[in-house]
Amino acid sequence: MSKATLIDTTYCIGCRSCQSTCKQWNDLPAEQTVLLGGDKGLQNPNTLTSSTFAVVTFDEVEDASAPGGLRYVSTKRQCMHCEEPACAAACPVTALHKTESGAVAYDASKCIGCRYCMWACPFGVPTAEWDSLAPKIQKCDMCVGRQAAVAPVERNGVALSAEERTRLAAAYATPACVKQCPAGALKYGDRDELLKEAHARIAASPSKYVDHVYGEHEVGGTNMLYLSPVPFEKLGFPMDLGTDPLPRRSAVALGAVPPAVIGVGAALGGVYALSKRKQEVKAKEGKAHEHHPEFAPVKQPFWTTANKLLAAVMAWGAISFVARFALGLGGSTNLSDTYAWGLWIVFDLVWIAVAAGAFATAGLIYVLQRKDLYSIGRSAVLMGLLSYSFVTVTLLADLGLPWHFWRLGTEAPHHSAMFEVSWCVGLYVTVLAFEFMPVPFERWGMKKAMDAWKRWSPWYVVGAVTLFVYLMSRNVLIAAGAAAVFSVLAYAFRTRPGEKPVPILLAIAAVTLSTMHQSSLGSLFLLMPDKLDHAWWSPVMPVYFFLSSIAAGLGLMVLVELWIAKAFKRQVRVAQLAALGKVAFWALAVYEAFRLGDLAVRGQLGHALTGPKAGLFLAEVVLGGLLPLVLLGAAKLRERPAVLGLASALATGGIVLNRMSVVVFAMNLKGAMPQDSAQPYLPSAVEWGVSLGLIAATIFLFGLAVRHMPVLPKEEPAQAANEPNAEQASA
Template identity: 70%
Template sequence: MSKSYLIDTTNCVGCRACQTACKQWKDMPGEQTVLNPTTRNFQNPTTLSSKTLTVVQFHELEDDKAPGGLRTVFAKRQCMHCEEPACASACPVTAIHKTGEGAVAYDASKCIGCRYCMWACPWGVPMAEWDSLAPKISKCDMCHERFQFEAPAEFNGQALSAEDAKQLAAMNSLPACVKTCPAGALKFGEREELLKEAKERIRQSPGKYVDHVYGEHEAGGTNVLYLASVPFTKLGFPEVGTEPYPKYSKVALGAVPPAVIGVGAVLGGAYALQKRKAEVAKEALAAKPAAAAAEAHDHHPHFERLDKKLWTPANLLLAALMAFGGVSFLARFALGLGGATHLSDTYAWGLWIVFDLVWIAVAAGAFATAGLIYVAQRKDLYSIGRSAVLMGLLSYSFVTVTLLADLGLPWHFYQLGLQAPEHSAMFEVSWCVGLYVTILLLEFLPVPFERWGLAKAAETWRKYAPVYVVGALSVFVYLLSRKVIWSALALVVFGFLAWTFRQPKGKKPEPIMLAIAAVTFSTMHQSSLGSLMLLMPDKLNHLWWSPVIPVLFFLSSIAAGLGLVILVEMWIAKAWNRTLRVKQLAAMGQVTFWALLVYLVARFADVAVRGELAGVGANPKGALFLVEVVVGGLLPLALLSQKSLREKPGVLGLAAFLTTGGIVLNRMSVVLFAMTLKGPMPQIAAASYSPSVFEWGISVGLIAATIFLFGLGARLMPVLPAEEKSH
């Protein structure tokens, strides 16, 4: 049985005693309030905030029978305490959690300050302490600490009888707002009993109430139930459907453990098949010495360091931008999240989350290239591999820096290792991205080993890198499932692959297990970034929101990543006056074509099946959708469709730019452009958002650092293929 409120708005007189009692019990500070011209009434404060956990909302409704033709209806607004709360489902560290009594409570000692709960809640309830250097979340917790009230042995100097003690305990076990209400508008008790009472009131007074108990079915049911004399839409209550918001995220996150094992097994089988085909082709070439020599030359190029001056005007500019980024990063912690950004209870996420979603998508070229070269045995693309992995390593490393700046309480990061949320996409992404960074590092380590002749380190890497892969994937499966059976199965599958594909000593190692891990981890976190949005069907336009958005995010990342790899290779050739490897880039363009085609087919099929495609013209975001899929999808698809076009550098570069740009626009739309945010409860005062100078400073500084460090790495280590002597 769950504890619940029954709020009868027909009895509320707007005295706001509940607001005062809440503030007093929770020791909340007062707020500077002003009359809001948009509401034209005396409601104050206008919305919930970190200083106000409940607010009485005023509604002036037309009524010919009322004096002046207007009737005032009051409604107490607070956390709805959902039966299946989206905020608790979102939280990666169980800081927000459902108690046994039915309350949705908050534990600040666990919170990392990601603010995902604020975006997940359909009613806009969780609020952040933006004026604090350590901003915590604030929300009503049903005064659940009062539930266990024990009556004292004496009261006013007199011993209490058992009956008096029981009565006193019952009176003081109520939430502060309920205990204070003088008009009988609030009642507290067991949910099923209050539902029966609410329906009985409607039955006995059909002219007094609308036949609807708000909260009985909304979002799967809530522990705050409302009665009203007018439809709830007139009181500003949102229509949130009857399905619990975590419904789809449960399915998506529940599929991760078997998906990890399945994807790894498929990749291992594909590698074994392609390896055998490559060996047969090699045997056929052996009979043709000239062809075999040309093949070996193309597929196994030598690598060299870039012989260029470091401190060029361009690099000096990058250094200045990096310095500004560093200052902005320091300002973020000196001024606090609220002081350094323009984030608010409406826009709890902003530029940095857009930046992360975009950067992770376009950095997918690292795993896509590794999969092509090693799993698919596309050795003709080998010369691109090192630069793709270095760019991926830098990109993902700096994504973690952005996350550090964006978290309100980053020093609680260790809670990600202690807590076990049931189905939090943020938890999955955090662990998956963190482990993938280590895989990228292991993939790149042979390059510095080669540069500085670290033979023993290289041998250690050869022996133990597969062991680390097996352990990392097995631990990840356990963290997502919390079931030993799934973890043991992962250990068996990946252990078998590592043993089967073990590299004999003395032979040049092929890091197939690292490639399998890279593709597997990336498949999981690229899709789970889409799972973040499954809790926001009320906010994200349905041309973008979809039950299959995790699949769409994964498919689109492949196209975006390959497009960026092509652009990076062209930038390398242009900036450093190197030979443009048109043959390899055209081959990469062909793979990009198929990746983009699969994504676009899935994208159009999704919106068509859900009935959204037919209404694109009437959709307020329809033009944005058309720009994304036509300019960033169909047009580059046409440019990449023919070999003759792909072999023209200008056409290939334009196609890669449009492909990557289309996916970038998709991610920006998902977080900002296609979102409709109403602000904190009662969602009548949404704020606007534009990034602050410090938000831009950190973002631009990290991009500059990535470009600068890539160039530095190419100068220090053999990252780029050796140029022909005649060049």
């Protein structure tokens, strides 16, 4: 039976014996603190920290029935040990886990230092060791070590009686704070029995207590139960958490991933078969147009002024990256127990969203057979490969213990969005690498490598997808289903003798895996309805994260192609970019309609338009949504590069602002328990250095690649490059 602790604040005398005993039992170091004074009285320290697992709060509460009209309430605060803990659901390596005794325990040997638990916890309990070079998180574990201890069977050589052994065993299993309390304010026992006792106390003395056992129902119930003489909101307890366990919000979305992989893969295979058949019919009727441009390296000087500036920014980034590990996470960043995530997580969310152009163009070119866009396929894949590769570098910088990253391969968490995103992004990077391999093979005449790629790349996809589905489901039958579906696709779409190889299975895998991780990035925030403003938080965040990524990715690809034309003095491929703009228009329209419709259905549209974040919301929706829709909606405007570029920049900027709002601007962060001392956040020079350095490296390496490998099509005559053919015009 689950154990719990009943904390009756009417008995608490504020002696802080529990607080000091907790430090002693857990061997926690002392820390420099300051008496707060004022209405907080003797509260010291102000919040939980990595070396203070329990803190006694002091509150002066207006109460007409109390002498002088004021009641002084002291309350022990610590981890609530939720029945279904959000922190454990968030953890991608099961470092946090619920025990049978009711405690939420922590295994530091598994922790990778991602700090997702700190944002997932609705009570602000986990804190980080910011002064450590390898910062782990810390929290109360309800003294699970005491529960595992073996009670003595003798004293001074004399065997103990059965009654004495039972009493000592119970004393050993009791948390240190409970055992030390001199006033009887803390009681440890079976949760159900303690709930009965709590309600009995309320019934016996209704004038002494408010009729509320805090923790009985909050977020599905907790193993710390409270009685109070005053309403709990006056003691700073969060009252807007609801009664549904937070992990159930993300479990539904993440549980759908394995079948979704199979379904999306099969659907894309069907769409490709139909598109291919349509092209074959057109070919027989003489209406098909082949679009197989030749690709070649761009012959231009490399060390331009722009590239020298990029190299300087990269040097700043490299120095910042070294400083991150030399100074530690706390010493090199301005992250805190309030802002456990900062600029680097914003960078990752933004970069993953805008890098979606790689999977979007792969889907258009190969699955939908939009061969008129073939000439931009290689640049899209290269940009995606570089972007995602540097996203992983940023993640390594952000992790407190990146050398524990291998734990992601050995642990089996239940419905952790971070686990899903980590594996999905990692596998997607390998798919992007496979998609790009023919470019260097072609450049350096590696025929044997090219033949091996043609033969084995589809089967690599089968293996990668099967592994991913198994990791997400831990079900051999579901994984076998994924293997069967993708094996059928690999066989059905194999390259026949004399046919030009088409990387269709790589394209299907790219779209499938991107669909999963783009949506699961939204699932990361399903655990935070108490923190994220509800103009942004939604139970369907996974869907709108996915939809918005398509619009952002296509918008960025338009901007990249315009930059290529200017930087390398090439013709603007107006027809292809206008076609991309049209697809971006529909993607953005669907996203904005879905987003606004969701707000209306949830009754949050009025809040979004008039609430405290209304300006932020309107900037995102109007400037980043409605205005680019107007510009992209007219065919003649799409054919004007300046207008197309402006519309793409606005649309992409709107999605960028959305991701920044989700992580920073629209977050209502309250800091560590008791959540009344939130700290501000401004990125440090190291944070900016790493982020800008990686952006510079992406641009720098892209320019290096196009100068040495056949990434861009050979330049066409100006007139031909700007005149759409019949098929392009109909697009």
